[in-house]
Amino acid sequence: MTALAWLIPAALGLGALGLVGFLWSLKSGQFDDLEGAGWRALDDEPIGPSRAVKHEAAPAALP
């Protein structure tokens, strides 16, 4: 029974970690464009010089 003393907090902690992770990804706009995200994964075009340079400057979360 004493194992419960740390098993339950551990389970809750892991769950909370998942929850925080999800809320964070939601907040950073990763669910804003589900349709587009699917397509972006398929975009295997070699990134051109102009795109490569400029993409580094792109902010992480744009609406």
Add this chain to the structure above:
Amino acid sequence: MAQALTLAPEIPKGAVAAEETAGAAGATRTIQLVVENMRCGGCMRKVETALLDLPGVTAARANLSTGRVAVVTAARAAKTTEPLIDALQRAGFKASELPPEGTTVEPGDRDLIRRLAVAGFAAANIMLLSVAVWAGHGGDMPASLQTMMHWLSALIAVPTVAYAGMPFFASAAAALKMRRINMDVPISLGVILATGMSLYQTTRGSEQVYFDAAVSLLFFLLIGRVLDQRMRSQAASAAENLLGLISPATTVVRADGRSERIPTRSVTPGMALVIAAGERVPVDARLTRGTAEMDESLITGETRPRRVGAGDALFCGTINLSGPIEAVATACEENTLLAEISRLMQTAEQARGRYVRLADRAAKLYAPAVHILGLSTFLGWLWLGHGWEQALTAAIAVLIITCPCALALAVPAVQVAAVGRLFKHGIVVKAPDGLERLAEIDTIVLDKTGTLTLGEPRLEPGSRVDSAALTHAAALACVSRHPYSKAIVRACRERGLAVVPASSVEEIAGEGLKATIDGVEVRLGSADFCGASDEIDRPALWWKAGTATPLAFHFDDPLREDAAATIATLKRLGYRIELLSGDRASVVAGVAQACGIADWRGELKPGNKLHRIEALKAAGHKVLMAGDGLNDAPALAAGNASIAPSTATDISQTASDVIFQGAKLQPLIETLAVAKAARRSALSNFGIAIGYNLLFVPLAMLGIVTPLIAAIAMSTSSITVTANAVWLGHKRLQEAS
């Protein structure tokens, strides 16, 4: 996100409203553009690349779900959006700037998803603790451990209920304030009572604790709510994009001959305007100088451009395909044809707003029944001489068992399964209650151009144009935005010929294109322009090389390949079919015959279409309107349900419940079949949910329902209902096959 969306309250002269931020990389501004025809990942890449290649643009990110692109530019760069819009136009996209007042709306489902996540976390963990408690029942679990687990559950449940339950409590409170009862009233009552009672029981160390039931109830209900909200917000953002069609800045010529750019909203009738090539007409106007070809597909749905000369009317939202023209404003803002059509559409839509959804109809009967049952249980136990505590416990058990968990899931779960199934076939259901209305349809009204036909001109397949002439014509055509020019380029590519743009092509407004290839002057354009005499009344472009005889390219608007077959199937399924078109009667008659439609009307104005639909509805028919042009928008809004192809104008897509992709008409059959199946599934789901209630409510009233039984009953009914819905996504529909 919110920061980028907060825009300056006023538009400075000739500039765009935009956020200016001073960062480490220097001051930047974020501009939102609506890109009308961005439909896939390839488009998204093209849009981003086209924008990033411009000087001063530091970032561009397209959002396919909303059809917008956010562009970050250095604040030092040009203050107007014209270079951006122009670059997109060269890449083949129609873009316009989103008006500042439209950009403040945030996708509304984020808040609900946060609540759903919290409820999901809580439900899972409380269920874990509860399973441990049930498993330990009658075993060797000490009472102290059980109480501790209950306290832990309470610790998770109480904040969760307070946070995740808020949308339901707010909705219930609003309904009660208006002296009405909605589905949220029994939900709120059940959840609050169950949580409160469980808390009380926990303090007394009792076994009757319902935290798991209360929280998982909220979790299931929030799923339904999120699905619902998502469909709604998509529709709202499409409507907002429409505002972008009205261009925000206009070039006006002052009395002293000076021209300047002013915000469109400050244009007043009588002002002299200059409309550049490729620009949208900002207000209704009358042409004063120049001739032009206008793309009026937004208004009429016809792809064939209209030739206008001095004195002709220009409509707000149409595009100038030729050189710059001068015009005088005749009607502004609320008085334009575009605004008029929007108004017609909104009025027509109000009637549809009165449709009572299946779930709401069920709630109307269900909510009072639940309250009466709960109350009579409470009073019954008191009357039998038991204490208030025992009576309340029994009443809560009744409320939890009857809590419309399965009922609230019954319809959304089915809808999501049906919508997912349709989505796989390239059909997007936009209106949350669209499927329910589609299931009741008995009459289908179709538009011609763009619905029965593909809606874009095609070089007539029979025409004997040799490859050399076609290649040369395409070399000229590829610099033009004219639909016929585009058709020539397409035909050239289809024959596997390479299109090499000719150098120094000259565009003569309203006439055609001119260039010199290998020392020979070549022309592509109207009959007059090319020196041809016999122009038959048939869409054509003429081609002339040097002194040779002019050659004609004829165009047609082909029927969708399966149009006739689809109409035949729909008729066999018992639908009444009608064709309403704004095109000339002779053309409409030909199409009607080819598709086997007996009821057709031609030369109709948007208002006529609307009246015809109203008449059909008044005669007791349930009408499905299928159309694509802006002229169809009021009719689309008036129909009991409406469907539009993805090539339709944005306003028509906004007015439609369903949008289908691809060159076929078959999605129409699929949509109707799935809608009917979804209705059957929703009804059988109600049956299942009510069946569970009939089984368990008597037990709950007798007070022999333990938390274990309550939780099992609730979960099984929810799971059965969901499984029934999932099955809809997979089973074969005979009508669709």
